[in-house]
Amino acid sequence: MTEERKTEKKEDKKETEEEDEAVEIKEGFELVTNKNTYIVGRLLGAGGFGAVFLMDTKDKNGQPVQYAMKVEKFDPKRRHSKLKMEIAILKKVQDSPHFTKMIDRGKKDECGGY
Numbered sequence: 359m360t361e362e363r364k365t366e367k368k369e370d371k372k373e374t375e376e377e378d379e380a381v382e383i384k385e386g387f388e389l390v391t392n393k394n395t396y397i398v399g400r401l402l403g404a405g406g407f408g409a410v411f412l413m414d415t416k417d418k419n420g421q422p423v424q425y426a427m428k429v430e431k432f433d434p435k436r437r438h439s440k441l442k443m444e445i446a447i448l449k450k451v452q453d454s455p456h457f458t459k460m461i462d463r464g465k466k467d468e469c470g471g472y
Contacts, residue, residue: 383411383429393462402426407440425461 387398399412408430417423430441451457 382431383409389413389427389464389466391462391464396425396427396462398427399424407444 383398385398385400389396389398394415396413396415399414402410402412404410408428411427411429413425413427415423415425428441428444430439445460445463448458448460452460
């Protein structure tokens with residue numbers, strides 16, 4: 359096996375281990391930000407870039423609204439936050455109708471970045 363292939367296998371294993379580390383946030387958890395209060399719903403999906411949860415909240419008129427929230431578990435061994443990179447990209451494309459809209463963002467010790 360070549361050195362290049364060994365390196366690829368190590369990187370693949372590292373990514374798989376990251377995917378297996380579940381984001382620790384429970385359904386029903388109340389997340390309060392400067393903009394709104396959100397209640398964590400069910401897990402919609404998870405992978406190497408974090409987990410996505412259904413969130414319930416109310417709009418400015420008090421009407422129920424649902425959003426999807428992406429969460430990244432804090433990892434002190436990781437040099438760069440993948441979610442932070444995604445946020446920077448989303449900020450640049452917010453005016454495009456072809457991309458997801460970012461409604462809110464933040465950081466909590468209990469769940470990492472969101």
